[in-house]
């Protein structure tokens with residue numbers, strides 16, 4: 001009897017569906033779907049059966065759909081999804097159905113940034129001072145005690161939405177006008193962390209971190225949001241075994257343990273402060289976005305020298321409670337996120353020929369922005385180019401040249 005695994009994928013986005021392919025690649029699994037919009041074509045064929053519901057963020061609708069699937073196929077082995085905004089609801093549905101997987105308490109601690117910081121601090125791990133603001137007075141008091149700059153953000157945001165750096169009382173006044181904290185409408189205030197921003201990923205199985213990886217952000221997502229002309233970049237350095245990464249490796253492992261996660265992939269963001277010390281920005285119990293899953297796969301090979309499929313590796317962790325390592329970190333990999341300043345639709349993508357001539361040999365993946373697409377609002381822009389080489393410096397240079405050579409132009 002195959003194990004029934006339900007994957008809740010509200011929208012049939014390509015990345016979301018690649019994780020369902022990871023589950024479908026496992027032995028003895030019948031993949032079942034819960035969607036708001038069913039996928040079409042090849043993606044649809046991965047699913048043995050599916051339910052479409054009106055609101056895939058409503059735990060009761062998920063529970064009812066899972067019960068309908070169970071009535072047709074038998075007991076459910078796992079109920080999964082990767083969307084940040086759905087993690088708590090999935091845990092609530094698992095609880096109602098008596099299924100294994102991260103509990104409501106664990107997912108809330110990962111999802112709610114105030115909870116998250118309390119959990120980290122209780123474990124003795126470094127993160128920004130914070131306060132949950134239920135009104136403007138609390139904001140002024142926080143600014144008084146912590147000083148400027150500070151950051152105001154939603155307590156459970158994603159994608160840098162409604163996240164503001166506040167550098168002066170005038171700015172605080174303005175941002176409070178927009179964010180409008182009030183009773184039942186909390187806004188999170190944080191001390192501003194300075195330094196370089198990085199990520200730290202793990203695959204965790206049976207409560208043990210089996211694999212970790214690090215990427216560096218150029219520059220921080222917040223700076224990218226503040227400056228529409230900046231094209232963001234992520235670089236995975238080839239060698240992270242040195243002493244400069246030891247502190248964050250220790251802290252990253254302790255952070256995963258502090259949340260009591262059993263099986264899954266985690267994505268932590270952290271800062272290296274000017275004095276060299278580490279501060280955790282946030283941690284999530286789900287695979288990272290920003291193509292970091294692909295980048296991590298491109299960097300590693302298994303013991304036979306074969307490329308690593310990170311989508312399957314995620315599925316192995318959350319469905320089978322297994323990891324197929326050890327892997328070798330053989331390459332540095334970088335991603336350039338293409339976009340530009342302006343408004344409207346993409347009119348031209350300039351510099352592609354020149355980039356191809358100079359950096360083409362290093363490019364292993366490109367999803368180019370298409371003429372006519374609407375400018376995206378996020379820091380990931382409208383397209384990506386991924387480069388790979390054994391030498392981290394070569395990758396860094398290629399990425400920096402790519403973002404200075406390729407320009408996206410818009411017309412309204």
Ligand SMILES: Nc1ncnc2c1ncn2[C@@H]1O[C@H](COP(=O)(O)OP(=O)(O)OP(=O)(O)O)[C@@H](O)[C@H]1O
Pocket residue numbers: 128151153157158159160161163190191192193194197220221222223269281282
């Ligand atoms: N306390 C802070 N100090 C300095 N920078 C911060 C702080 N909080 C947030 N930022 C900046 O804002 C970005 C977004 O914040 P955060 O990661 O908390 O929100 P998010 O919406 O979950 O982001 P995403 O989904 O893009 O990871 C961070 O990557 C960082 O660049």
Ligand SMILES: [Mg+2]
Pocket residue numbers: 269282
């Ligand atoms: Mg973040």
